[in-house]
Amino acid sequence: DFQFALEHDIKPAFGISEKELDFYVRNGIIHWSPRIQGILSRGKLAVQQTQESAHNYLISLLIKGAPGSGKTALAVQMAKDSAFPFVKVISPENMIGYHESAKCQMIKKVFEDAYKSPISCIVIDDIESLLDYVSIGPRFSNLVLQALLVLLRKQPPARHRLLILGTTSLSNETLASFGIENAFSSSVTAHSVTEGSEVIEIIKQINLFEKSDLSYLEKELEGKKLRIGIKKLIALSDAACQSKDAVADFVSLLKSEADLKLDLEIQDHY
Amino acid sequence: DFQFALEHDIKPAFGISEKELDFYVRNGIIHWSPRIQGILSRGKLAVQQTQESAHNYLISLLIKGAPGSGKTALAVQMAKDSAFPFVKVISPENMIGYHESAKCQMIKKVFEDAYKSPISCIVIDDIESLLDYVSIGPRFSNLVLQALLVLLRKQPPARHRLLILGTTSLSNETLASFGIENAFSSSVTAHSVTEGSEVIEIIKQINLFEKSDLSYLEKELEGKKLRIGIKKLIALSDAACQSKDAVADFVSLLKSEADLKLDLEIQDHY
Amino acid sequence: DFQFALEHDIKPAFGISEKELDFYVRNGIIHWSPRIQGILSRGKLAVQQTQESAHNYLISLLIKGAPGSGKTALAVQMAKDSAFPFVKVISPENMIGYHESAKCQMIKKVFEDAYKSPISCIVIDDIESLLDYVSIGPRFSNLVLQALLVLLRKQPPARHRLLILGTTSLSNETLASFGIENAFSSSVTAHSVTEGSEVIEIIKQINLFEKSDLSYLEKELEGKKLRIGIKKLIALSDAACQSKDAVADFVSLLKSEADLKLDLEIQDHY
């Protein structure tokens, strides 16, 4: 049945519809911090190097960050912006219940397809999930890990260029032990939202609250610290909006789920 | 033979009979504490969000609690109350002796069926059992775990909405290590019965004892502490009722099986 | 070849001959202590609850005890006394060399057969052996364990009633780690023989020794302590009887194999 999937489910090698990519950036990219632009610039640079370098035909960039910090959306946005003729997302979502060799073959197939296009971009999403990683043990698929390590360093055929974008929530220690960090050309970190003012910026841009609510919210969050991924933040604000007492509910949700506090000393563990 | 089961035993994708759901709530939902209403409200909110949110088409809620605390009954009650056109319970009862890949395929199939309905509800019952978890080792099926982690975060197709309700007796530490807590949007705890007065409330509502017995029982349990799940509590009262000396037998059973004591300091380990 | 066994060796689902059950109680049930009656009463109560309860259609009782303490005989006696139309013993003896999935299927099959009868009794004999448990490691079949845990909690179909009797020599700690104790409705302990007077009672009832020997034996064992299972005790007395010097030989066997001592402080480790 994997064999069947390999033959029937896989889209034609060249091209992936704009639509499918949009699916991963459902809520757009909100510029809630100058760092967002910084990350996207790193992506743009990588795209440019892939196109123009005389010495390197294989460029790779790893996007690290806490769960829900927006890694997938950022990587897919970079891939979209590349406008390369071949763009493909390798995602655990399409490999549920597959054994490791099936996974390897699927991953390998994407790379082989990419090698056929003169210039390609592959997004390897959620590396820990591709590896079936769980910290207890720890357990993971060494077969998939080794396949990734080789593919990340393998040159595309002559006159072909390849950009690889990876995303992961694995800690730096684990990435080092796995040799993943080393296998990427470079890496960049997606941060969690940690400032009350950043929350307000985001709320303004998603435009779910009433104007009147906003000023009240600003007072509530002013100078406060918290820790929450953009993904969950959007979910919470959406949930709160369904209530009559939207602002109060939102603040209380932030307290219980995002550790909202006055001037808390928070260090990003990435 | 799993293949056969997949093709023949599985009910048609859309719809599950009211009757089958009732089977999981055999003894109804007794409101022995205001917390019961609290839990059901969380369920109602999740149902509403699933129906109406503009940003989130995938909502999930994890019901945690000690063995026998009523997790399954509460989750199924929420699912019934949703009145969604597609409601399905994923239960280890239908996967006895299946190997992990067979389990994964069955679970995946339920999700695929759910994706076909415009709005669906899936109950993932007894997650530790689905994972074949045993604390010695510990051992568990990483294949099933990884499948659940991906399915819990995978968006339903465009214009389709999905509510996932999970139940588990796993400790918070284990849930964290497994990344399960993180994969659910939110969670709620089902508590054990810990007050004598709560027992009396339950006894009154199940209506098994004679009126005359009740006042005697009240005196016996007044101000006492214990720890017992609603599931076992109903079983014990039922057993005691078969005897002539129902009240005395019931109290003695509570002493041996529910640690009934005067004013014991009990902390719920959830 | 397991498939073959499944189809040919297995007896018709309904009914097991009286004779087969007697095989497990080869030497009858000797009432060498009031506790024997106590255990059998617990069995009778479970039978009655299974027949009459309005709320519980699934009752289970675990018989714990040291090797050779008579667990199997007691469980099978209870099953016989139930006079239920369906009685079946799940025993490792019929699964030698089977792999865990074959075991699971056999166990599952017995339950499925039981579900067809309006009221049934299943004896799960020697749980540690069904689990292929060995303390080194420890090693055990998690597949069989998980199957048992689910089957022990799974309700029979509507209007069907099921009584499950289990036997095991596993320690309470191991039973807890495995979640087995929790999965049974209740449990009871079979004890070893620890008093000289109990030995005499047994010797009298099995009627192997000469009358003249008995008084001499009484003097020898008066006030003495020992630890031996009823199973081995019967074997030793039988062996001694073959000798001319039956009483002396019997006492010396008790000394070497049952730690026979004057007034030894013995704690049953169950």
Place this chain on the structure above:
Amino acid sequence: DFQFALEHDIKPAFGISEKELDFYVRNGIIHWSPRIQGILSRGKLAVQQTQESAHNYLISLLIKGAPGSGKTALAVQMAKDSAFPFVKVISPENMIGYHESAKCQMIKKVFEDAYKSPISCIVIDDIESLLDYVSIGPRFSNLVLQALLVLLRKQPPARHRLLILGTTSLSNETLASFGIENAFSSSVTAHSVTEGSEVIEIIKQINLFEKSDLSYLEKELEGKKLRIGIKKLIALSDAACQSKDAVADFVSLLKSEADLKLDLEIQDHY
């Protein structure tokens, strides 16, 4: 190919030739210590019990001892002396390179054949080797272990009698952890040769040395202690005999290979 072996290599179930059994007692049984007679008597008693007991139709005896202490020869001698119509040796020699399930099936087959004879004797030789036991890890076949544990306790069919003789070099601790000691009705220990005088007794009986040499040897070994199995002792004396300086060579071999010393305090580790 195991299947083939099962069908073609296996001798007809009833009867094993006298010759084949003699093969295991190549060098006869030398009565170098009164303990040898003691061990053989235990065997004779077990044979008698198997034939005559009214309560026990399954008797088993475990022969423990250091490598080369003569366990196999002693067990096979007992089996020969039983003169039972069915005698069979289960030996790892016939299962080289077989996987655990093949081993289980072969072992099971021998028992099934034995059950067909009214009275049978099975020798389970070299249990540690049947289990593929190695102390590093430790590793062993749990499948074979569990099969043995069940077969050792399983009653032969009605009106059939079975005697099981086992041999092993495993330590008492390991035997206990494995539950093997518990599964045998009783056990007996084969000892190493530890006295100079015992060596002389053996040398006399195997009759390899010249008469003149013997008195010289007696002086050399008088009052000395050593530790060597009868198997190796016979091999060393045989090797020494090939030399011209037989006695001196023999003594020097005993020094290097059997730790020959004056009055050494030796405790048998069994």
Place this chain on the structure above:
Amino acid sequence: DFQFALEHDIKPAFGISEKELDFYVRNGIIHWSPRIQGILSRGKLAVQQTQESAHNYLISLLIKGAPGSGKTALAVQMAKDSAFPFVKVISPENMIGYHESAKCQMIKKVFEDAYKSPISCIVIDDIESLLDYVSIGPRFSNLVLQALLVLLRKQPPARHRLLILGTTSLSNETLASFGIENAFSSSVTAHSVTEGSEVIEIIKQINLFEKSDLSYLEKELEGKKLRIGIKKLIALSDAACQSKDAVADFVSLLKSEADLKLDLEIQDHY
């Protein structure tokens, strides 16, 4: 599908095109330190010994070094320079997702092909990757390891000569535990670039920067210490060249990725 690969993908046994080898030395060999010549001389000596020795027909040389230090390029350069009629590179790139036995067969096939040529050279590239080695556990394919250990010591058939060149990033400790160091005749280390002056030498030779920039760069790097593999160094300079502010960007990249510091005390961990 491995079978297929074995039959179709593999090039004819004798000869590998000059072009394919060049692929591994994409950026040539820059003589940025006298040690480079030293390493190549060791290779030349090994080639000569393989051709002329009267006693040794099997010579092997292991090239150790940090990731990106140029191991593969150096080994392949030696192989090219040998001008042997049979030259083949065993590389993990062609075995992605293969299980260990498939890998073994592929490796074995290359050796068998080599044995057919009177004089051959095999490059075993990236040994850790061939072994699927990961430090967590650690995990690795013992089947591949054992195959390599045997092949590294196995004499070619009479009148045939074989040179084996290996590359690895494994630490000396791991190489010792694996018995790999011992299996090679001798070994040599490829070093990282650690001196500012070495960087300038390399920059001059790859000729990417403007003349004017060079003098400025010299001032910046004079007397500085860093640690970077030649592979990454070429990549960074190439990336910097795409910017307008090439020199400044290059220096800043060296600071973040190569730990560029004034007079840092650096010990090569090889």
Place this chain on the structure above:
Amino acid sequence: DFQFALEHDIKPAFGISEKELDFYVRNGIIHWSPRIQGILSRGKLAVQQTQESAHNYLISLLIKGAPGSGKTALAVQMAKDSAFPFVKVISPENMIGYHESAKCQMIKKVFEDAYKSPISCIVIDDIESLLDYVSIGPRFSNLVLQALLVLLRKQPPARHRLLILGTTSLSNETLASFGIENAFSSSVTAHSVTEGSEVIEIIKQINLFEKSDLSYLEKELEGKKLRIGIKKLIALSDAACQSKDAVADFVSLLKSEADLKLDLEIQDHY
């Protein structure tokens, strides 16, 4: 494909050509120490015992020693000198990439062939490699180990005689844990070269250096200590001979690869 190998690659059971054996003693046996003669005498004695003993038809000798100490050459020399009609070498070289059961079958086949000849000699070369032993873990094939342990103790059929010669670099501790030392009748150690004078003796006999060089070399090595296997020593001298400055190069190679020092206290770790 193993099946194929079994049927086609294996030489006819009786007889192995003189030539093939010579292959393992490529450089002859140099008598660089009286111990060499001692080892060969042990072999001669074992051959004689195999031929003449009245009690022992199975003799085995284990040759232990550091890597490259000449174990294989010595064992094969003994086998050649036996002039037995059946001589066979079991070597890992012919089992590359085979799984453990294939290895077992091959080993078993050699023994079965040997049993057909009236008198046979089997060399089990490189036992650690046959076991796929690696100290990390440790890992090894228990199936092969158990097969060897049984075959090493299994008597050849009546009127057939068998000599088994084994070689290994495993430490004594590991050999004991594996039960290998115990399974062999006796053992002997091959030593490394540790004296300067021994080196000179060897150099003289291999006759690669000029006469004039020898006296200079003697002065250089006089009274020096080192540690090197004869195998590597021959390789180094051969390498040095290719240079113009043969003696100086040879001494410098000994310094770097054989730890050549003045009067170093060296203990052989065997």
